[in-house]
Amino acid sequence: MNLRRIFPAAALLAMTATVTACGVQESGLETGGKTPKQVTMNEQQAIDRAEEIIHQAVDGMSPAPTLERIGPAPVGPCIARDDHGPDDRVQVTVVYKLTGVPGREAQKLVRQARDAWLKRGHKYNTSGEADWPGPFPAIYMRTEPDDFWMDAMTGVVDRAKGEGLASLKVTSPCFLPPGKSSGSTAADPVALEESQADDPARRRALGHSSRVYDVLRAGSAPTRPGEGLSTVRDEAGASVHHAWSTESLPEDVRVRALARAQAYFQREGWIVRHVPTREGTPAVVARHPEEGTIAQVAASTTGAVRVAVTTPANGPASADV
The missing domain is CATH 3.30.160.110 (Sirohaem synthase, central domain)
Structure with a gap:
């Protein structure tokens, strides 16, 4: 059984907005034990890039949805620290739910997001697609070479009618903002x-x-x-x-x-x-x-x-x- 199917829309969206789980994304790491990436950007650049990736998926959608931001402020402390980076690194997570369209259209929006991201050259991550043939599809992808991760998924609104609520999330790699020292132990703005x-x-x-x-x-x-x-x-x-x-x-x-x-x-x-x-x-x-x-x-x-x-x-x- 695919465990995504038991999630109502509200619970799915709440969890989507949560800071990336410890070890889930391992942002800023190369695979296979290679040297961690040295990511350089500031908070606004990270937010702008995340918003750009969101709009790559949304701008050509039909029917056109309304973007509704959910979750806390987008910049938070970096949780994935397996590369032993400085404690004051941060991450950007931008989450939107797509409103203003009938619930039966949610699955189409998720599929259109996938097609738009693939057209831009973005890649599947390890798991690729989930529930793709069903009424509540999900997609997990990443950008290259800047390594932003994004999800497009459908929360269940009415299973009998096949109605859902689409959401998009983009998470940046961990980065050290300009002016932060590697010896600091505090992670602003949280x-x-x-x-x-x-x-x-x-x-x-x-x-x-x-x-x-x-x-x-x-x-x-x-x-x-x-x-x-x-x-x-x-x-x-x-x-x-x-x-x-x-x-x-x-x-x-x-x-x-x-x-x-x-x-x-x-x-x-x-x-x-x-x-x-x-x-x-x-x-x-x-x-x-x-x-x-x-x-x-x-x-x-x-x-x-x-x-x-x-x-x-x-x-x-x-x-x-």
């Missing part, structure tokens, strides 16, 4: 704060992390830059974020660990989907339907499994651990 010990959201995030640790059955690695517990504040509000990694694992052990994580989330009633990765093993992304907590479990280029749990700071007290 503010990171130490969470209070008695914070219910903190207990919720740590509780979910603990249960993921149990099902992975692998020891944890020492905390790396960008990992640990923090409160993330942006224009959309505040969330508690907990990130950590396992020790390096053999490939077959990583695959089984990810399968156990997926089975756990499904058993507990989370909404689960796969996200393609450059490592070939899809990352597991799960959303708690009541709390709004999002958990992301992904294989890393280091051989570890990386885990990130993000929960709204104002989530329900009943979910406290």
